[in-house]
Amino acid sequence: xxxxxxxxxxxxxxxxxxxxxxxxxxxxxxxxxxxxxxxxxxxxxxxxxxxxxxxxxxxxxxxxxxxxxxxxxxxxxxxxxxxxxxxxxxxxxxxxxxxxxxxxxxxxxxxxxxxxxxxxx
Amino acid sequence: xxxxxxxxxxxxxxxxxxxxxxxxxxxxxxxxxxxxxxxxxxxxxxxxxxxxxxxxxxxxxxxxxxxxxxxxxxxxxxxxxxxxxxxxxxxxxxxxxxxxxxxxxxxxxxxxxxxxxxxxx
Amino acid sequence: xxxxxxxxxxxxxxxxxxxxxxxxxxxxxxxxxxxxxxxxxxxxxxxxxxxxxxxxxxxxxxxxxxxxxxxxxxxxxxxxxxxxxxxxxxxxxxxxxxxxxxxxxxxxxxxxxxxxxxxxx
Amino acid sequence: xxxxxxxxxxxxxxxxxxxxxxxxxxxxxxxxxxxxxxxxxxxxxxxxxxxxxxxxxxxxxxxxxxxxxxxxxxxxxxxxxxxxxxxxxxxxxxxxxxxxxxxxxxxxxxxxxxxxxxxxx
Numbered sequence: 001x002x003x004x005x006x007x008x009x010x011x012x013x014x015x016x017x018x019x020x021x022x023x024x025x026x027x028x029x030x031x032x033x034x035x036x037x038x039x040x041x042x043x044x045x046x047x048x049x050x051x052x053x054x055x056x057x058x059x060x061x062x063x064x065x066x067x068x069x070x071x072x073x074x075x076x077x078x079x080x081x082x083x084x085x086x087x088x089x090x091x092x093x094x095x096x097x098x099x100x101x102x103x104x105x106x107x108x109x110x111x112x113x114x115x116x117x118x119x120x121x
Numbered sequence: 122x123x124x125x126x127x128x129x130x131x132x133x134x135x136x137x138x139x140x141x142x143x144x145x146x147x148x149x150x151x152x153x154x155x156x157x158x159x160x161x162x163x164x165x166x167x168x169x170x171x172x173x174x175x176x177x178x179x180x181x182x183x184x185x186x187x188x189x190x191x192x193x194x195x196x197x198x199x200x201x202x203x204x205x206x207x208x209x210x211x212x213x214x215x216x217x218x219x220x221x222x223x224x225x226x227x228x229x230x231x232x233x234x235x236x237x238x239x240x241x242x
Numbered sequence: 243x244x245x246x247x248x249x250x251x252x253x254x255x256x257x258x259x260x261x262x263x264x265x266x267x268x269x270x271x272x273x274x275x276x277x278x279x280x281x282x283x284x285x286x287x288x289x290x291x292x293x294x295x296x297x298x299x300x301x302x303x304x305x306x307x308x309x310x311x312x313x314x315x316x317x318x319x320x321x322x323x324x325x326x327x328x329x330x331x332x333x334x335x336x337x338x339x340x341x342x343x344x345x346x347x348x349x350x351x352x353x354x355x356x357x358x359x360x361x362x363x
Numbered sequence: 364x365x366x367x368x369x370x371x372x373x374x375x376x377x378x379x380x381x382x383x384x385x386x387x388x389x390x391x392x393x394x395x396x397x398x399x400x401x402x403x404x405x406x407x408x409x410x411x412x413x414x415x416x417x418x419x420x421x422x423x424x425x426x427x428x429x430x431x432x433x434x435x436x437x438x439x440x441x442x443x444x445x446x447x448x449x450x451x452x453x454x455x456x457x458x459x460x461x462x463x464x465x466x467x468x469x470x471x472x473x474x475x476x477x478x479x480x481x482x483x484x
Contacts, residue, residue, distance in 0.1 A: 011391065016198070020123050026178065026179055026183075027180055028174065028180055028183075028450075029177065032174060032175075032177075032195040035174050036171055036174055036175060037167045039167055039170055039171040040171065041173065042167050043164055043167045043168055043171070046160055046163050046164045046167060046194075047164055048159055050157055050160040050161065050164070053149065053152075053153060053156050053157055053160065054157060055149045056153075057147065058152065058204040059147050059148055059149055059201050059202075059209060060202065060205065060232055060233070060236050062147075062201055063148075063198055063201055063202065063236045063239070063240070064187045064236065064239065066197055066201070067198070067236075067239040067240055068195055069175055070191055070194045070195065070198070070240075071242070073167075073187055073190055073194070073460055074191065074483055076187055077184060077187045077191070077483075078476060078479065078480050078483065079187070080180050080183055080184050080187070081180075081184065081476060081479060082472060082473065082476040083180065084180040084181065084184070085448065085472045085475060085476065086468065086469060086472040087192055087453065088180060089448065089452065089453070089456070090452070090455075090456035090459075090468050091456075092453075092456075093452070093453035093454075093455075093456030093457050093460070093468075094456050094457060094459070094460030096141070096457070097198045097456070097457030097460050097461070098454075098460070105449065105453050108447060109445060109448045109449040109453065110445065111181055112181070112448060113441060113444060113445040113448065115181050115184045115185065115188075116441065116444060116479055116482075117441050118185065119184070119188055119191075119479075119483055120363075120437055120440075120441065120483055121188075121192070121362075121363040131262030134330060152344035153325060168296065171343075189263035195362055198362075199355060199359050199362065202355060203351060203352065203355040206327065206331065206351045206354060206355065207347065207348060207351040210327065210331065210332070210335070211331070211334075211338075211347050211351065213332075213335075214333075214334075214335030214336050214339070214347075215335050215336060215338070215340040217332075217336070217342070218335070218336030218339050219339070225336075226328065226332050227328060227339070230324060230327045230332065231324070234320060234323060234324040234327065237320065237323060237358055237361075238320050240358075240362055241316055241319075241320065241361055241362055241484075242483075242484040246414055265392060266423055268419045268420065268422050268425075270416065270422055270425075274416060274417075275481055277416050278416055278417060281409055281412055281413040281416065282413065283411055283481050284409050285406055285409045285413070288402055288405050288406045288436075291402055291424065292399055292402040292403065292406070293412055295391065295395060295399055295402065296395075296399060297390065298389045298395075299389065300389055301389050301390055301443055301444075301446065301447040301451060302447065302474055302475070304389075304391075304443055305440060305443055305447070305478045305481070305482070306478065307439070307479065308439055308440045308443070309478075309482055309484075311436060312436045312440070312482075313436065313484070315409075315429055315433045315436070316427055316433065318429055319426060319429045319430070319433070322425055322429070323422075323426065325422065326422040326423065326426070330422060344387055344392065348408055349439055353423055354400075354423070354458055356421055357374050357423050357426045357427065357430075360426070360427065360430040361426070361430055361433075362405040363430075363434070
């Protein structure tokens, strides 16, 4: 988790097929700041829950806040997923439309479905 | 969310019926440190997700970590709920067994069920 | 799953501790007809989904109906759980209040929590 | 929900853009029989739960079966979703790749995400 792994801007479009380490691999780029803000808020919510527990607040009130944090994480997941489908999966589909080879789009869809399954649990 | 709202230790057992602001209202007391530790870990997970987004890591990898944090929060919820049922709800049931009045236990069960519903969504 | 397994009415109150096959083991008794009606409706919903698939209806419309049936099953679960907590778990708490032995109520709470965990998944 | 609404086989490929009532609108076609079989099984599960309630079986055992039916419905949803992404959404992406107009694929992705949100709840 070091920085400067990707340098999407200015870099020439790679010729290799879209994959895990493809710059286009993160469809959330345009909404990055929004996600960072939302995640910061969730972090604050979790810290608030710790404080409630530390102050011996009523179980049900703690549970209500845990449910709120969980819901916020779900919303982040759905946003990331929508971006992923609209960018990475759609791009794979367009590529496979050009090449006539469905393997890539099928792999991307299977990968996205597995992510959704983890979300739904 | 200021500190020293409750001072459960040393305080004499109150005579009023178990309610929202009753010291016995938080059944998670004995496992408080465990919850604080777990919540701290979730906080770290969420911070890690922010870092992944900041580093433009692959959407699906981000989603996997969001799912892990969500699962950890679910586990905290289930623990809190078990403690709540075993302490607060059970105590209400015992009290209503003594007084012959079911109102309190019914209220506590309805409250717990509403919390479970928020959990299940 | 044959009928007449339980004959709760008329049977003398058993002396053995409340357990899996205890007549008081089903707290949903008073709302039995309501549950049967609701389950019949879910069965109809699932049959309707089969028909939609058979008629090649649009995936998203099928998914919407599957989500509705899932939600209806969740509502049944929450109802059953509330009845269970209010009857079986509360009864165990009262019994343990009389006997001073917490083992039974702890076992019931652990069992209920495991059921909630399966619900939340 | 009458039959013969769609007659996908033999019908000429329509010229209108892929939409709600487009024959290609149901990506689950090739696995139709599998879904019908699975849904029939869920229907049987729900009927079995009714029988359990009718026989006054233990709440927790009923809840376990409700959880199993819910899980089976979730699996159907995930399957339908995977088929939908792989066919309808991918096709929209390929079309938009040809026409250079992203509107269709964005609409399809938003629709799929809304369906996932209903699934996750």
